[in-house]
Amino acid sequence: MSPSEFVSTSHHPLADGHAWGWEIAVxxxxxxxxxGLLVLSGLARRRGPRATGEPGFALASSGLSIVGLxxxxxxxxxxxxxxxxxxxxxxxxxxxxxRSPMSWGAxxxxxxxxxxxxxxxxxxxxxxxxxxxxxxxxxRYAEDERVRRGLGLASIAAGLAxxxxxxxLLSALGARPLWSxxxxxxxxxxxxxxxxxxxxxxxxxxxxxxHRLARxxxxxxxxxxxxxxxxxxGLASSTEAHAEAAKLLLGGxxxxxxxxxxxxxxxxxxxxxxxxxxxxxxAPTHVAPVLVLIGGIVLRFVLVFAGQASHWSRL
Amino acid sequence: MERIVVTxxxxxxxxxxxxxxxxxxxxxYLAGVGLGLVLLAAFVLVGRGLGASGAFNSLVAWLTSLVAxxxxxxxxxxxxxxxxxxxxxxxxxxxxxxxVAIGALxxxxxxxxxVRTIERGPRISIAGRLALAFLGGxxxxxxxxxxxxxxxxxxxTGGAMLNLGSWVFMLALFAGAxxxxxxxxxxxx
Amino acid sequence: xxxxxxxxxxxxxxxxxxIAFLVGIGFGFFLxxxxxxxxxxxxxxxYLRDLxxxxxxxxxxxxxxxxxxxxxxAGYLDLSLVYLVPTFWVAQLVGGLLLGIGFxxxxxxxxxxxxxxxxxxxxxxxxxxxxxVGTLGFAIASPLxxxxxxxGELGPTTLPQALGVPYGVIVFAVVVLAVAxxxxxxxxxxxxxxRDAAAVTR
Numbered sequence: 001m002s003p004s005e006f007v008s009t010s011h012h013p014l015a016d017g018h019a020w021g022w023e024i025a026v027x028x029x030x031x032x033x034x035x036g037l038l039v040l041s042g043l044a045r046r047r048g049p050r051a052t053g054e055p056g057f058a059l060a061s062s063g064l065s066i067v068g069l070x071x072x073x074x075x076x077x078x079x080x081x082x083x084x085x086x087x088x089x090x091x092x093x094x095x096x097x098x099r100s101p102m103s104w105g106a107x108x109x110x111x112x113x114x115x116x117x118x119x120x121x122x123x124x125x126x127x128x129x130x131x132x133x134x135x136x137x138x139x140r141y142a143e144d145e146r147v148r149r150g151l152g153l154a155s156i157a158a159g160l161a162x163x164x165x166x167x168x169l170l171s172a173l174g175a176r177p178l179w180s181x182x183x184x185x186x187x188x189x190x191x192x193x194x195x196x197x198x199x200x201x202x203x204x205x206x207x208x209x210x211h212r213l214a215r216x217x218x219x220x221x222x223x224x225x226x227x228x229x230x231x232x233x234g235l236a237s238s239t240e241a242h243a244e245a246a247k248l249l250l251g252g253x254x255x256x257x258x259x260x261x262x263x264x265x266x267x268x269x270x271x272x273x274x275x276x277x278x279x280x281x282x283a284p285t286h287v288a289p290v291l292v293l294i295g296g297i298v299l300r301f302v303l304v305f306a307g308q309a310s311h312w313s314r315l
Numbered sequence: 316m317e318r319i320v321v322t323x324x325x326x327x328x329x330x331x332x333x334x335x336x337x338x339x340x341x342x343x344y345l346a347g348v349g350l351g352l353v354l355l356a357a358f359v360l361v362g363r364g365l366g367a368s369g370a371f372n373s374l375v376a377w378l379t380s381l382v383a384x385x386x387x388x389x390x391x392x393x394x395x396x397x398x399x400x401x402x403x404x405x406x407x408x409x410x411x412x413x414x415v416a417i418g419a420l421x422x423x424x425x426x427x428x429x430v431r432t433i434e435r436g437p438r439i440s441i442a443g444r445l446a447l448a449f450l451g452g453x454x455x456x457x458x459x460x461x462x463x464x465x466x467x468x469x470x471x472t473g474g475a476m477l478n479l480g481s482w483v484f485m486l487a488l489f490a491g492a493x494x495x496x497x498x499x500x501x502x503x504x
Numbered sequence: 505x506x507x508x509x510x511x512x513x514x515x516x517x518x519x520x521x522x523i524a525f526l527v528g529i530g531f532g533f534f535l536x537x538x539x540x541x542x543x544x545x546x547x548x549x550x551y552l553r554d555l556x557x558x559x560x561x562x563x564x565x566x567x568x569x570x571x572x573x574x575x576x577x578a579g580y581l582d583l584s585l586v587y588l589v590p591t592f593w594v595a596q597l598v599g600g601l602l603l604g605i606g607f608x609x610x611x612x613x614x615x616x617x618x619x620x621x622x623x624x625x626x627x628x629x630x631x632x633x634x635x636x637v638g639t640l641g642f643a644i645a646s647p648l649x650x651x652x653x654x655x656g657e658l659g660p661t662t663l664p665q666a667l668g669v670p671y672g673v674i675v676f677a678v679v680v681l682a683v684a685x686x687x688x689x690x691x692x693x694x695x696x697x698x699r700d701a702a703a704v705t706r
Contacts, residue, residue: 253401256521260410264525269417273424282424340545343556344686346538347563353530354564355571360523362508363587365531367615368635375639392646410521412618414528415535419619422536431624434543434611448543448627451610452617452634453641455603459614460642461652462599463589466613467531469596471561473589475568477674479661480591484600491604496550499608503547 020308023082025300029195030075031166032188033296036196037068038115038159040213045152048145064200065119072112072162108165111158118151163189170307178245178303178310183231188300190227194220195296198270198289210284214274217292221271228263245310254306262302266295338426354475363407364472367415368459370408372396377403392460436503447502507581532619541619543611543627550608552696555689562682573675594656610634 041064122142124135141147167185170176194217201213235246249258270288277284340346357364376396380387380403387393397403423429435444459465462484464473470488473481496503506512510520538560539545548554575581607613612620612631620628642649664671 251516251518253518255518256405256410256525259522260413260525265413265417269421273421276424283427283429285424285429287420287424287429340539340556341534341537343538343559344563346534347560348567349534349537350531350560351564351567351571353527353534354568356530357523357527358568358572358586359507359575359581360509360527361520362511362585365527365615367613367618371614371632371635371639375636375643378636379640379643390643390646391650392643405521407521407524410524411528411531412615414525414530415532415615415618416622418529418532418534419536419541420532420622421529422533423541423619423623426537428536428541429623431626433627434620434625435627436544444627445630448610448612448631449634449637451606451608451612452631452636453606453638454609455606455613456635456638457642458599458602458604458606460599460639460646461649462596462603463592465603465615466607467615469589469600471564474561474565475572476586476588477569477663477671477678478588478591479658479663479666480589480593480596482663483591483593484596484603487597487600488604488607491601492550492607493604495605495608496547500551503544503608504551 020304021082022301023078025297025304026078027075027082028166028169028188028300028304029297030071030078031162032192032300033195033199033293034068034072034075034112034192035159035163035166035189036193037064037071037200038112038155038162038196039193040159040196040200041065041068041119042152042155042157042159045148045155047152048148062120062123062125063203065116066125067199067203069113069116069120072109072116076109105165105169108158108161111154112162115151115155115158119155122147122151160189163192166192170303175312176245176307176310177239177241177312178235178248178307180242181231181234183227183234184303187224187227187231190220190224191296191299194224195293198292198296202286202289207284211278214278214284214288217289218271218274218278221267221274221292225263225267225271228267241310241312245307248306248309249302252306253309254302257298258302258306261298262295265291266298267292270295337428337430340426350471351475354471358475361407364468364475365411366408366464366468366472367412368456368465368468370406370412371456372460373403373406373409436501438504439502443502447499507575508585511585512582531615532622535616535619536623540616541623541625541628543620543625546613546616547608547611552692553700555693558689559686562685566679566682569675569678573671588660588662591658591661592654592656593658595653597656598652 121135121138124132124139129136129139164185167188170179171181171184197213197217197220201210201217204210204213232246232249235242236250237243248254270291273282273285273288273291276282277288341349354365372393373396376387376393379390379393380397388397396406420429433441433444435441439447455465459468462469464481464484466488469478469481470485472478474485506514509515510523515523535541539556540560545554546557549557572581572583572586576583603613610617610631612628614635617628617631617635621632658666662671663669664674667674
């Protein structure tokens, strides 16, 4: 087989009978998570500090960029492990194939990495700043309004591109009925934003920001629940193959894990806990964000595995 | 842009009132009736009771099968939890125990009883308490495997079904616990 | 005859797991409400300072038992379809003793250790780890326990069957015993509280 599998959808892994395992699920989760971090920190950078004298906003700090850098790199590692022809990976960068999702992904990464690295360079961690004097000089630009807003815009753009990309990767690559829904993209994008918000909520040192992020995450979770409902209704009321695919999650072998872990543990429980927290009924904890992250990763696992169990026709 | 302040502030979330202490526990009879109704629901809906130790067996069987699949399948104890084509964790008790964690968490949060802490008597060291917790867990794993169930699966479920073996088990459990209590009085009181 | 619903085919395996999760939420909720996420509260039972373990357990047993009895009597539930763990009385006696010892040593039982872990108790998590390691240990040693595991086999047996007494009589006896036990437990708690108070003032 030629290494052209990287640049042509006609030779995508599934057509070769190559089953997708945990690597793709992990990549989709970490990609969506990084996208969420990028969009949120981009919005925070564009808005700037809320009031003069505010001690700063953790969302735009280098901490989240470092976490994003680690997450997307781990995700790329998972994807690389899944590739059948590792030595030919460089070919993704010598050809631009507009019809190939894998090629698109490679180019989006060229947008994501610089944004993350710039975010770190403008606000370097102390240990790094002390060792590299050039970085300390660079950090001066962080005070510049135009740089801050420009980086914010780039961050939002890179985040949206990455989020939409991980969202439509399954539909684009896999000719499977469970994945052939226009709602899968938005669902993954919102889920990525939600996991990003959950992590930032957990990591932020500012009570005011934590409160705001919890409220935002509640909104995102509610939208995600609505998208899941629409996605399943859409599949169930479509062609026979789609309805069959939907049955995998509505009575079939993936039902219990989907409804219990993804919907119950990963969405409804944290929504209830965070709603009570925001209302001041219960003390803030890190539990709800952890549940959101668990739900986010299991969502990818279920959809990757259930999708491969769905077929257009029973032979 | 201001520099990010990394010190953790102690300010409460703005909408939250000052946190009151943990609320008192529910009346034991009331909690017991609630528990009994949950147990009854399990009987009526699925025809089986509650449990806990079985979920640990499924978990250990699955983890062992990841490391040594053949050994786990041939093991007379773990093999029971690995038959069938389904994932070993797709078991009634595993899903029930995930629910237990969520239910306990919600109850604890509502009563402001979720605290990172180590429950121990006034005189025992932290390391001592943790060593005993580990040892007690390991002992109970043997007991539950031999008795075919634990406090939930045998005493509670079997007790309500008037199961002969469960009542023998329950009496033995209380006898064993009261006999041990005297030896560990310094650790708990 | 409508129940048990699952056994009579009202829904499939996947839905049963979903119900397991929901039932578990109720189980965990009431365990925590009762205070069973705290080792000190649980162990106080065995130092006679707080007999909540007995009170909660027997309120639950009586409630579920009366519910089962009523539903079976009304012809709504087929009691023979509810799973009854077979009796191996020797194994259950030895296992029960071990669990009793482990309860006071570790401070939890498997179910309550999950409730404890979920509410932040680190000793609960350590107990969970101990239980998992113990399970693996038992599995490795399981050939040695063949004899004990099968000892005292009587098959699925209920108390009424074993004693040759009508079902209703045993139900009545359990209710009477439980109520007497509740009264006795409260009396003991008062007695011990008075003794502790006297010990402090002395």
